[in-house]
Amino acid sequence: MNFTDEYFMDLAIAEAEKAGALGEVPIGAIIVHNNEVIGSAHNLRETTQNAVTHAELMAIQQACEKIGSWRLEETTLYVTLEPCPMCAGAILQSRIPRVVYGARDIKAGCVHSLYTLLNDSRMNHECEVTEGIKAEQCGELLSTFFRELRARKKEEKRLRKLAEEK
Amino acid sequence: MNFTDEYFMDLAIAEAEKAGALGEVPIGAIIVHNNEVIGSAHNLRETTQNAVTHAELMAIQQACEKIGSWRLEETTLYVTLEPCPMCAGAILQSRIPRVVYGARDIKAGCVHSLYTLLNDSRMNHECEVTEGIKAEQCGELLSTFFRELRARKKEEKRLRKLAEEK
Numbered sequence: 001m002n003f004t005d006e007y008f009m010d011l012a013i014a015e016a017e018k019a020g021a022l023g024e025v026p027i028g029a030i031i032v033h034n035n036e037v038i039g040s041a042h043n044l045r046e047t048t049q050n051a052v053t054h055a056e057l058m059a060i061q062q063a064c065e066k067i068g069s070w071r072l073e074e075t076t077l078y079v080t081l082e083p084c085p086m087c088a089g090a091i092l093q094s095r096i097p098r099v100v101y102g103a104r105d106i107k108a109g110c111v112h113s114l115y116t117l118l119n120d121s122r123m124n125h126e127c128e129v130t131e132g133i134k135a136e137q138c139g140e141l142l143s144t145f146f147r148e149l150r151a152r153k154k155e156e157k158r159l160r161k162l163a164e165e166k
Numbered sequence: 167m168n169f170t171d172e173y174f175m176d177l178a179i180a181e182a183e184k185a186g187a188l189g190e191v192p193i194g195a196i197i198v199h200n201n202e203v204i205g206s207a208h209n210l211r212e213t214t215q216n217a218v219t220h221a222e223l224m225a226i227q228q229a230c231e232k233i234g235s236w237r238l239e240e241t242t243l244y245v246t247l248e249p250c251p252m253c254a255g256a257i258l259q260s261r262i263p264r265v266v267y268g269a270r271d272i273k274a275g276c277v278h279s280l281y282t283l284l285n286d287s288r289m290n291h292e293c294e295v296t297e298g299i300k301a302e303q304c305g306e307l308l309s310t311f312f313r314e315l316r317a318r319k320k321e322e323k324r325l326r327k328l329a330e331e332k
Contacts, residue, residue: 086255
Protein backbone atom coordinates (compact mmCIF):
# COMPACT_ATOMS: atom_id res chain seq x y z
CA MET A 1 0.00 0.00 0.00
CA ASN A 2 1.26 3.45 -0.87
CA PHE A 3 0.58 5.58 2.22
CA THR A 4 0.81 9.05 0.73
CA ASP A 5 -0.92 12.24 1.84
CA GLU A 6 -3.17 11.81 -1.19
CA TYR A 7 -4.14 8.30 -0.07
CA PHE A 8 -5.18 9.51 3.39
CA MET A 9 -6.89 12.62 2.02
CA ASP A 10 -9.05 10.31 -0.09
CA LEU A 11 -10.24 8.71 3.16
CA ALA A 12 -11.08 12.16 4.56
CA ILE A 13 -12.95 12.94 1.33
CA ALA A 14 -14.92 9.69 1.72
CA GLU A 15 -15.90 10.91 5.19
CA ALA A 16 -16.94 14.30 3.75
CA GLU A 17 -19.14 12.48 1.23
CA LYS A 18 -20.91 10.67 4.08
CA ALA A 19 -21.77 14.09 5.57
CA GLY A 20 -23.03 15.34 2.21
CA ALA A 21 -25.29 12.29 1.84
CA LEU A 22 -26.94 13.29 5.14
CA GLY A 23 -27.50 16.86 3.97
CA GLU A 24 -24.63 18.07 6.16
CA VAL A 25 -21.94 20.46 4.90
CA PRO A 26 -19.48 17.92 3.41
CA ILE A 27 -16.35 18.06 5.57
CA GLY A 28 -14.43 14.98 6.66
CA ALA A 29 -11.38 14.25 8.79
CA ILE A 30 -9.21 11.32 9.72
CA ILE A 31 -6.30 10.87 12.13
CA VAL A 32 -3.44 8.55 11.28
CA HIS A 33 -0.87 6.98 13.62
CA ASN A 34 1.83 4.70 12.15
CA ASN A 35 -0.21 4.48 8.94
CA GLU A 36 -3.23 3.26 10.91
CA VAL A 37 -6.44 5.29 10.97
CA ILE A 38 -7.27 5.89 14.66
CA GLY A 39 -10.06 8.43 14.15
CA SER A 40 -12.43 9.23 11.30
CA ALA A 41 -15.46 11.48 11.34
CA HIS A 42 -17.62 13.79 9.29
CA ASN A 43 -19.50 16.95 10.12
CA LEU A 44 -22.78 16.13 11.89
CA ARG A 45 -23.91 19.50 13.18
CA GLU A 46 -27.45 19.39 11.81
CA THR A 47 -28.02 15.71 12.55
CA THR A 48 -26.86 15.97 16.17
CA GLN A 49 -27.92 19.61 16.73
CA ASN A 50 -24.68 19.83 18.69
CA ALA A 51 -22.44 22.81 17.86
CA VAL A 52 -19.18 20.99 18.50
CA THR A 53 -19.75 17.98 16.22
CA HIS A 54 -17.28 19.09 13.56
CA ALA A 55 -15.32 16.37 11.76
CA GLU A 56 -11.92 17.21 13.31
CA LEU A 57 -13.21 17.47 16.87
CA MET A 58 -14.95 14.10 16.73
CA ALA A 59 -11.95 12.45 15.06
CA ILE A 60 -9.76 13.82 17.90
CA GLN A 61 -12.13 12.42 20.54
CA GLN A 62 -12.05 9.00 18.84
CA ALA A 63 -8.26 9.02 18.56
CA CYS A 64 -7.84 9.97 22.26
CA GLU A 65 -10.11 7.09 23.21
CA LYS A 66 -8.25 4.67 20.95
CA ILE A 67 -4.79 5.70 22.23
CA GLY A 68 -5.94 6.22 25.81
CA SER A 69 -4.25 9.59 26.04
CA TRP A 70 -5.11 13.23 25.41
CA ARG A 71 -1.72 13.59 23.74
CA LEU A 72 -1.94 12.47 20.12
CA GLU A 73 1.79 12.27 19.57
CA GLU A 74 3.18 11.04 16.24
CA THR A 75 -0.16 11.47 14.49
CA THR A 76 -1.28 13.32 11.38
CA LEU A 77 -4.73 14.84 10.99
CA TYR A 78 -6.16 15.01 7.47
CA VAL A 79 -9.13 17.28 6.89
CA THR A 80 -10.83 18.35 3.68
CA LEU A 81 -11.27 22.02 4.72
CA GLU A 82 -9.02 24.44 6.61
CA PRO A 83 -9.98 24.14 10.31
CA CYS A 84 -12.15 26.72 12.12
CA PRO A 85 -10.94 28.30 15.42
CA MET A 86 -12.56 25.56 17.53
CA CYS A 87 -10.97 22.74 15.56
CA ALA A 88 -7.59 24.47 15.25
CA GLY A 89 -7.73 24.91 19.04
CA ALA A 90 -8.61 21.22 19.53
CA ILE A 91 -5.60 20.31 17.35
CA LEU A 92 -3.37 22.40 19.65
CA GLN A 93 -4.94 20.90 22.77
CA SER A 94 -4.31 17.35 21.55
CA ARG A 95 -0.72 18.15 20.48
CA ILE A 96 -1.19 16.72 16.99
CA PRO A 97 2.19 17.33 15.35
CA ARG A 98 1.11 17.42 11.69
CA VAL A 99 -1.98 18.71 9.93
CA VAL A 100 -2.81 18.24 6.24
CA TYR A 101 -5.78 20.02 4.78
CA GLY A 102 -7.43 20.28 1.37
CA ALA A 103 -9.20 23.55 0.54
CA ARG A 104 -8.77 26.92 2.22
CA ASP A 105 -11.72 28.40 4.12
CA ILE A 106 -11.31 32.08 3.42
CA LYS A 107 -14.25 33.03 5.66
CA ALA A 108 -13.39 31.15 8.87
CA GLY A 109 -10.14 29.26 8.40
CA CYS A 110 -7.70 29.68 11.27
CA VAL A 111 -4.61 27.98 9.87
CA HIS A 112 -3.81 30.43 7.07
CA SER A 113 -6.86 32.50 6.13
CA LEU A 114 -7.93 34.58 9.17
CA TYR A 115 -5.31 33.47 11.70
CA THR A 116 -2.31 31.15 11.83
CA LEU A 117 -3.27 29.52 15.13
CA LEU A 118 -1.25 26.36 14.46
CA ASN A 119 1.94 28.37 14.10
CA ASP A 120 1.97 30.84 16.95
CA SER A 121 5.13 30.50 19.02
CA ARG A 122 3.35 31.97 22.08
CA MET A 123 1.17 28.85 22.30
CA ASN A 124 2.44 25.67 23.97
CA HIS A 125 2.26 23.71 20.72
CA GLU A 126 2.91 24.29 17.03
CA CYS A 127 2.11 22.07 14.05
CA GLU A 128 3.73 21.23 10.77
CA VAL A 129 1.08 22.14 8.20
CA THR A 130 0.62 20.97 4.60
CA GLU A 131 -2.18 22.55 2.62
CA GLY A 132 -3.65 22.01 -0.81
CA ILE A 133 -3.70 18.19 -0.95
CA LYS A 134 -6.61 17.37 -3.30
CA ALA A 135 -7.76 20.95 -2.72
CA GLU A 136 -9.81 21.12 -5.89
CA GLN A 137 -11.77 17.96 -5.12
CA CYS A 138 -12.33 19.05 -1.49
CA GLY A 139 -13.50 22.51 -2.56
CA GLU A 140 -15.69 21.14 -5.35
CA LEU A 141 -17.54 18.94 -2.84
CA LEU A 142 -18.43 22.08 -0.90
CA SER A 143 -19.32 24.30 -3.85
CA THR A 144 -21.55 21.59 -5.35
CA PHE A 145 -23.26 21.17 -1.98
CA PHE A 146 -23.99 24.89 -1.61
CA ARG A 147 -25.03 25.26 -5.26
CA GLU A 148 -27.56 22.44 -4.85
CA LEU A 149 -28.73 23.88 -1.52
CA ARG A 150 -29.38 27.27 -3.13
CA ALA A 151 -31.21 25.64 -6.05
CA ARG A 152 -33.37 23.62 -3.65
CA LYS A 153 -34.23 26.71 -1.61
CA LYS A 154 -35.08 28.64 -4.76
CA GLU A 155 -37.36 25.85 -5.95
CA GLU A 156 -39.05 25.63 -2.53
CA LYS A 157 -39.66 29.37 -2.62
CA ARG A 158 -41.11 29.13 -6.13
CA LEU A 159 -43.46 26.30 -5.10
CA ARG A 160 -44.51 28.18 -1.95
CA LYS A 161 -45.33 31.26 -4.00
CA LEU A 162 -47.28 29.14 -6.51
CA ALA A 163 -49.28 27.58 -3.66
CA GLU A 164 -50.05 31.02 -2.23
CA GLU A 165 -51.30 32.30 -5.58
CA LYS A 166 -53.76 29.43 -5.94
CA MET B 167 -33.15 34.93 44.24
CA ASN B 168 -30.75 37.59 43.04
CA PHE B 169 -29.52 36.37 39.64
CA THR B 170 -26.39 38.48 39.26
CA ASP B 171 -23.21 37.68 37.34
CA GLU B 172 -21.59 37.06 40.73
CA TYR B 173 -24.28 34.52 41.64
CA PHE B 174 -23.71 32.52 38.45
CA MET B 175 -19.92 32.84 38.66
CA ASP B 176 -20.14 31.22 42.10
CA LEU B 177 -21.74 28.21 40.40
CA ALA B 178 -18.88 28.10 37.88
CA ILE B 179 -16.40 28.32 40.78
CA ALA B 180 -18.15 25.40 42.48
CA GLU B 181 -17.62 23.44 39.24
CA ALA B 182 -13.94 24.44 39.21
CA GLU B 183 -13.59 23.15 42.76
CA LYS B 184 -14.97 19.76 41.67
CA ALA B 185 -12.16 19.59 39.09
CA GLY B 186 -9.57 20.53 41.72
CA ALA B 187 -10.82 17.79 44.04
CA LEU B 188 -10.06 15.28 41.25
CA GLY B 189 -6.54 16.63 40.77
CA GLU B 190 -7.61 18.40 37.57
CA VAL B 191 -6.69 22.01 36.81
CA PRO B 192 -9.60 23.80 38.53
CA ILE B 193 -11.66 25.41 35.79
CA GLY B 194 -15.46 25.40 35.73
CA ALA B 195 -18.18 26.66 33.42
CA ILE B 196 -21.94 26.97 33.37
CA ILE B 197 -24.43 28.08 30.74
CA VAL B 198 -27.55 29.98 31.74
CA HIS B 199 -30.78 30.46 29.78
CA ASN B 200 -33.59 32.53 31.31
CA ASN B 201 -31.85 32.24 34.70
CA GLU B 202 -31.87 28.45 34.42
CA VAL B 203 -28.59 26.52 34.32
CA ILE B 204 -28.70 24.38 31.16
CA GLY B 205 -25.07 23.23 31.19
CA SER B 206 -22.43 22.88 33.88
CA ALA B 207 -19.07 21.18 33.66
CA HIS B 208 -15.52 21.18 34.93
CA ASN B 209 -12.21 20.38 33.31
CA LEU B 210 -11.70 16.61 33.09
CA ARG B 211 -8.72 16.28 30.77
CA GLU B 212 -6.64 13.97 32.95
CA THR B 213 -9.57 11.89 34.17
CA THR B 214 -10.94 11.26 30.68
CA GLN B 215 -7.58 11.44 28.83
CA ASN B 216 -9.59 13.25 26.17
CA ALA B 217 -8.07 16.51 24.90
CA VAL B 218 -11.38 18.24 24.29
CA THR B 219 -12.93 17.75 27.75
CA HIS B 220 -12.55 21.38 28.81
CA ALA B 221 -15.26 22.83 31.04
CA GLU B 222 -16.72 25.19 28.41
CA LEU B 223 -16.84 22.61 25.64
CA MET B 224 -18.66 20.06 27.77
CA ALA B 225 -21.08 22.68 29.09
CA ILE B 226 -21.86 23.67 25.48
CA GLN B 227 -22.53 20.03 24.54
CA GLN B 228 -24.89 19.66 27.51
CA ALA B 229 -26.71 22.88 26.69
CA CYS B 230 -27.18 21.89 23.02
CA GLU B 231 -28.63 18.58 24.15
CA LYS B 232 -30.93 20.29 26.66
CA ILE B 233 -32.19 22.88 24.16
CA GLY B 234 -32.18 20.48 21.21
CA SER B 235 -30.34 22.95 19.01
CA TRP B 236 -26.76 23.81 18.12
CA ARG B 237 -27.73 27.48 18.42
CA LEU B 238 -27.54 28.54 22.06
CA GLU B 239 -29.45 31.78 21.59
CA GLU B 240 -30.24 34.00 24.58
CA THR B 241 -27.71 32.21 26.79
CA THR B 242 -24.78 33.39 28.87
CA LEU B 243 -21.68 31.29 29.46
CA TYR B 244 -19.85 31.81 32.76
CA VAL B 245 -16.32 30.43 33.04
CA THR B 246 -13.69 30.90 35.74
CA LEU B 247 -10.79 31.36 33.29
CA GLU B 248 -10.46 33.18 29.98
CA PRO B 249 -11.23 30.61 27.24
CA CYS B 250 -8.52 28.92 25.13
CA PRO B 251 -8.75 28.96 21.29
CA MET B 252 -10.75 25.71 21.20
CA CYS B 253 -13.32 26.91 23.71
CA ALA B 254 -13.53 30.42 22.25
CA GLY B 255 -14.15 28.72 18.89
CA ALA B 256 -16.85 26.49 20.40
CA ILE B 257 -18.52 29.60 21.83
CA LEU B 258 -18.58 31.12 18.32
CA GLN B 259 -19.87 27.88 16.79
CA SER B 260 -22.74 27.70 19.29
CA ARG B 261 -23.62 31.39 18.82
CA ILE B 262 -23.60 32.10 22.57
CA PRO B 263 -24.37 35.84 22.73
CA ARG B 264 -22.74 36.65 26.08
CA VAL B 265 -19.62 35.38 27.84
CA VAL B 266 -18.58 36.24 31.40
CA TYR B 267 -15.20 35.09 32.63
CA GLY B 268 -13.22 35.41 35.86
CA ALA B 269 -9.43 35.49 35.56
CA ARG B 270 -7.36 36.27 32.47
CA ASP B 271 -5.17 33.52 31.02
CA ILE B 272 -2.17 35.48 29.80
CA LYS B 273 -0.52 32.38 28.29
CA ALA B 274 -3.36 30.96 26.21
CA GLY B 275 -6.45 33.15 26.56
CA CYS B 276 -8.12 33.98 23.27
CA VAL B 277 -10.71 36.54 24.39
CA HIS B 278 -8.34 39.33 25.41
CA SER B 279 -4.84 38.01 26.10
CA LEU B 280 -3.43 36.48 22.87
CA TYR B 281 -6.36 37.07 20.53
CA THR B 282 -9.81 38.64 20.63
CA LEU B 283 -11.57 35.78 18.86
CA LEU B 284 -14.99 36.62 20.32
CA ASN B 285 -14.87 40.09 18.82
CA ASP B 286 -13.66 39.67 15.27
CA SER B 287 -16.11 41.21 12.80
CA ARG B 288 -14.83 38.87 10.05
CA MET B 289 -16.34 35.89 11.88
CA ASN B 290 -20.04 35.04 11.56
CA HIS B 291 -20.66 35.68 15.27
CA GLU B 292 -19.49 38.10 17.94
CA CYS B 293 -20.09 38.03 21.70
CA GLU B 294 -20.69 40.56 24.40
CA VAL B 295 -17.89 39.88 26.89
CA THR B 296 -17.63 40.76 30.59
CA GLU B 297 -14.39 39.93 32.31
CA GLY B 298 -13.13 40.10 35.87
CA ILE B 299 -16.18 38.78 37.74
CA LYS B 300 -14.73 37.19 40.93
CA ALA B 301 -11.38 37.25 39.10
CA GLU B 302 -9.31 37.10 42.28
CA GLN B 303 -11.13 34.03 43.60
CA CYS B 304 -10.96 32.29 40.20
CA GLY B 305 -7.25 33.04 39.85
CA GLU B 306 -6.49 32.05 43.43
CA LEU B 307 -8.04 28.62 42.83
CA LEU B 308 -5.55 28.10 40.01
CA SER B 309 -2.49 29.51 41.75
CA THR B 310 -3.16 27.41 44.86
CA PHE B 311 -3.58 24.34 42.67
CA PHE B 312 -0.26 24.88 40.88
CA ARG B 313 1.56 25.82 44.11
CA GLU B 314 0.42 22.58 45.73
CA LEU B 315 1.28 20.59 42.60
CA ARG B 316 4.83 21.99 42.62
CA ALA B 317 5.21 21.25 46.34
CA ARG B 318 3.97 17.69 45.83
CA LYS B 319 6.39 17.11 42.94
CA LYS B 320 9.27 18.52 44.99
CA GLU B 321 8.42 16.24 47.90
CA GLU B 322 8.16 13.23 45.59
CA LYS B 323 11.58 14.05 44.17
CA ARG B 324 13.07 14.35 47.67
CA LEU B 325 11.63 10.99 48.72
CA ARG B 326 12.85 9.34 45.51
CA LYS B 327 16.36 10.66 46.11
CA LEU B 328 16.24 9.48 49.72
CA ALA B 329 15.19 6.00 48.59
CA GLU B 330 18.02 5.90 46.04
CA GLU B 331 20.61 6.85 48.66
CA LYS B 332 19.60 3.99 50.98
